[in-house]
Amino acid sequence: MQQILDDIAAEMASETDHGKVADYIPQLAHVDPNQFGIAIATPDGQVYAAGNASTLFSIQSISKVFTLTIGLGKLGDGIWTHVGREPSGDPFNSITVLEYESGRPRNPFINAGAIAVVDAIMMGHEPKATLGEILRFVHFIADDDSIRFDHKVAASEMQHRDRNAALAHFMKSFGHIKHDVDKVLGVYFHQCSIAMSCEQLARAGLFLVSNGVNQHTGVRVINAQQSRRINSLMMMCGHYDGAGEFAYRVGLPGKSGVGGGILTIAPGKGSIAVWSPGLDHVGNSKLGLKALELLVQKTGWSVFSN
């Protein structure tokens, strides 16, 4: 496994087209695009890593997997009154389908859906309480209390919140958001700002590898059915309008973020985190996708083969 990761990191180092770093969040525009990291955590507790796998980056939309997990834990199937579970085929920040579907977001991984999940898990609490809950949850699943919000990134997003604010107000006009919009957005931007390394992120995904249990620590995070369902949603919706391409090239559940990270789950085998800040035209990590495609070729890991 270590050899495979070293080979992939070497191959990525020779790539010249890294894609384009997200600059609509000014704080992310400063990140050096010439970085690549990969880590795999396996159920026996091993972590294999190569490249810049211990460098912290903004997990952005990957956090939507964690808040969905919290939402499923708190509300069970009740979460589906707040958000749907169909792929959108649209960009992550699109508003179009929201109008056709009376303000109910299609799935928890597009921005509108993730904002609705935040509203659902707030349950009348102030942002601070919900943020504490989210961070504690991430500490718990990653087995690492050092993980923090990046307040500069969150503030940068709050300052440039117009598009996400439009989505939230639009949903609120249909009664799908209950709390004050700026409070909900404050929580949403902080969850997106969480800074993690590939190694930490790979560990955090382990519960989705083994039916809701982190086998190494023995801790159950969520029940087996919920774990399977989160993986299905990651497969169908985790890459927005690039989900078909990801399923075609990688064939595993995955969730991307505009910070350039991708968390990918190989059920029963391992939790894989890749990071390279340059994005493709739909906002998914360009080298991250390439690296995962190579990994699947080299390991045969895919939910579509055995």
Ligand SMILES: NC(=O)CC[C@H](N)C(=O)O
């Ligand atoms: N795709 C993403 O990672 C988008 C998340 C980002 N925080 C936003 O709201 O625009």
